[in-house]
Amino acid sequence: MRRRTFLTGLGALGTMGLVGCGSSKSDGEYVADPGSLQVYSAQHENLTKAWVEAFTAATGIKVQIRKGNDASMGHQIVAEGSASPADVFLTENSPAMTLVERNKLLAPLEEETRRQVPANLTPSSKAWTAIAARSTVLVYNPSKLPKADLPKSLMDLAAPEWKDRWGCAPGGADFQAIVAGMLAGQGEQKTKDWLGGLKTNARALQNNIATMKSVNAGELPCGVIYHYYWYRDQAGTKEGSGNTALHYFRNQDPGAFVSLSGGAVLAGSKKPAEARKFLAYVTSKAGQQVLVDSQSMEYAVGTGVTSTPALPPLNTLQAPPVDPFTLNSDKVTTLMTDAGIL
Amino acid sequence: MTSRGIVISDLTVGYDGPPVLDQVSLQVSSGGTVAVLGPSGSGKTTLLRALAGFVRPAQGRIEVDGKVLTGGPVLVAPERRGIGYVRQDGALFPHLDVTGNILFGLPRAERRRATQVGPLLELVGLSPSLARRRPDQLSGGQQQRVALARALAREPAVVLLDEPFSSLDTALRAATREATLTALTQRGATTVLVTHDQAEALSFADRIAVIFDGRIAQIGSPAEVYDAPATPEVGSFLGDTMLLAGQAAGGIVDCVLGTLELAEPATGKVLVMVRPEQVVLGDPSGPTAHVVSVAYQGPDAMVRLNLPNTAARLMARVPGRRAPQPGDEVGLAVPDPVRSFPDSPILPISG
């Protein structure tokens, strides 16, 4: 008797599962649809969805999104090699794109697409393009760190007086890009020393949000993050940022580094024409306006598109003149590994 | 040439090291009951498992009613042998009730009808009211009988019993044994019982095979193996035994108990086998012994004695009422003929 009830239960469960699969399948969602453009996106899901919906509305081309994060998705495309089902790859930061580019899996960028983005935000390699940008900022808690005591440069944070007084998320791709910028501008020895200081001084946090919340809670006086996490929280509940303010280093300081989100067409794309069309759309005025309207708080990079008014304009940030496409990320990994951060 | 019953010939089982069974041959006539008796580790369970088909022998054959079950490349699967097997622990299926257990081996249609359960329970001396009990609601003896009923349900030509009574207490053991024997006899099954209990073997079987270290030491009727053991070891294994050095001269032998009559003539140095119940106390003409202790056992008593000027420790089994007191001096006599063996060192039997 007891056995029968539980067998019935198991059967019901299995049926529920199959019904679940079946219903998804009828939506055309459960299996990769060979008729759709395959976009591998590590960008935030809301933004990707906004782009895709607008693109499909404008062109009638159906798009299927595969989501993931920068690192595993980049490695996944490399593992897939030329057999990759991906047509387009969108990232949050440049290193994952560089990983794919080095494995010679990207198709050359179309001239028209490249011209939609200012030259200082386009790659020398011409294999991919910026699709959005984010700026490094120092988030600080004025009650723990008066404005007058703010560091002048990101480099200052390696000094002994900053021991245990700041945080960052050094394990992520975001931060690696910042260090790569530093390496390009300041040279190996200074970067190495700074990383040593980071290892002693900084608390390593899980990600930008955790860093911001720690500062907000007063556990740390300040932290290094990207700008848009703060602006999004400010636009919402302010739960994680209400007690904090942002400090821009400017002056071409390594701390004023601007990181780029990338977009590219895969060399092995089975729908190269549609894929190029998609990337052209994302960087176009219409596409960049979608980014602005999506409230993602990232900077638009398209020529002639104004980012959200809440943000200080990108060209006022005095970012260091670093070509993000020649950043030596291998060296950064080695330096961070040697410093015992990774 | 085919014959009814079980024919085991030259059966050798063993993978690495010394064989567990070494060229064992044994015949059991159809409907007969044989007890395989031996100490633990002598290979008797392995013999049964070979019969049931769970063991692939290194060599030898097993036939039942003229059909080869094991031999050469042939190894008939256990389920195709038609041999019932009742283990020491009963091995009832814990997830089935008594009915489910008894009907387990029957075709589906017969399981549905379930008409056989009542008669089978009665056959093994159990009340049909137990039919819906689960195994853990049964006593040990009941479990054994259900296991037997389960084996008999398929009407096997051969039933193997592996120490089925050993874990039962004395009273239950006798009753269960009797019920089992009755049931088996009614069904006319050829039965092989494995046991290390001498009394059980003697009372249960019409033939006894004594097995030591994987070899058959003697096969015979209960009276033969008890009264006329082939070796001193067999004699000792079947019951308390005194082995005394003696000098034989034809029909008589001289030993510490005096001059005794021999059942079979012998000459020269011999070992005389005297069972405690052969010794009679209170005969003034025999040697006088000193009573060391008396173990009273109800119907009879075991008396331990010393003979003056010897290291001999003797035993006599006497009716309980006539037991002497410790410290008594009594005369000994052995009126009945005794057995003797050629004098050779006695090999201790590994237990």
Added chain:
Amino acid sequence: MPASSDLRVDAVIRYDEPTAAVPVVRSTRTPWYVMLAAILLAALVVAPVLVVFGQATSAGSAEASRLLFRPRTAELLRNTLLLVALTVPVTVLLGCGAAWLVERTTLPGPGIWRTLLLTPLAIPAFVSSYAWTSMLPSVQGLGGAVFVTALAYYPFVFLPVAALLRALDQGHLDAARSLGLTGLGAMLRVVVPLQRPAVAGGALLVALHLLAEFGVLQMMQYPTFTTAILQQFAVGFSNAAGSLLAAVLVVLCLGFLVVEVPLRGHARIARLGPGSGQRPVAHRLGAWTVPALAALAALVGLAVMVPAAIVVRWLARAISSGAVEAGPLLAATGSSIGLSVLAGLAATLAALPGAWLLHRYPSRLAAVLERVTYVASALPGVVIGLALVTLAVQWARPVYQTAALAVTAYTVLFLPRAMVAWRSGLAAAPTELIEASRSLGVSGLGTFARVVLPLVLPSALTGFVLVFLATVTELTATLLLAPTGTETLATAFWSASDELDYVASAPYAAAMIALSAPLTLLLRRQILDQR
């Protein structure tokens, strides 16, 4: 003439039955199909691990030794071992203590406690660690990691130990007491040794989970090999550095697997035949009843109530702000159920040949085949996921990005959960019963269906549920391998929480818990079915 020469022979030869069991001779032929299946499934688990080793050595030995022999590796090794060394004993203590209170004492309401104590399995560890860090920011570092993982993983010890304690024969305890042991002495010298296989198996599962744990430790800011592997994958341009650390993790795992064998001992649990085991006599708690109840309430409260309360708070805000969309939630729930049911069935079936082989035809090869299936589970899902991408793209292109490959990944990752369940379950179907069935004329397959299956079903169900629960919350391998467009509860939760949006993620977290909680009820059978 000295009398002794007359009477050379000692008069009586006695026979004593030796108490040691005589080894039973069995026909040792292993069915080829069982062996083949076990070998193929072991190969399935080993293949991705070999890919990882291949990538680890791809950078060359100089680079490998540079990456391996540096202070950071020592730091990670120390951190990882410290975490295991502290958490495993705590889970053993919590699991055994709770099991003893519930199964062997007069504690009120054992049925309710049995259920409540298993529910932490329904709470994703990353949800509970988020709950704790958001409530008490000081819960972090080694202390926080031990705290959260011990609360999340103690049921892996509680479950088998409670089942065994329930099966415990009072006869053993009585015998020990009659031999002059105190109650505590009997506990230590009789009960504890009998519990060894259960405790060792549970502790092994906990240790393997700790090796592979990522989300909790990341949140606790406690770096271990697994967090370092994920960072290397995040920033590295080749898989070499991450794979190298993963290879070290595999070696650690092998170490645990070897250590567990002697720890487990050879206690046999199943009881057959004459007399059913006596039900254990409950220990009277008396004045200790209230403290005992308070202790269990605290355990359940910390492990379940706090995270559940946080999720409920999010959920309430999500509902009031109208952020709950039924459509996507239902779709994700359907996908999660579908994948998890398939993974549960696949892993439970896949674990059977190895467990069966070891149970019925024990040999060195069988032992190796069983142990091997644990290796991949110590690795983070992303490592196995990427290795399977490589393998599938090269050798099995048609299954790439189909549910089949995702289910394969879950099977590889969660096989030990099913294996542990089978191993305790098969002990309930001893060879004697199988032989009894054969001698009653039932073939091997029929015997499996009519004797083995009914007896091991509760354990098979346990394995199924444990794999199901793990699959519901699996994220990294799912992202890599699930069919494009498939949204599971875990990936939807991740997308929302990645967007900083814990209110939007709340319905998915709540759905994961709601889906998992009833299944933990099924695990009780594993305990209750003990005779």
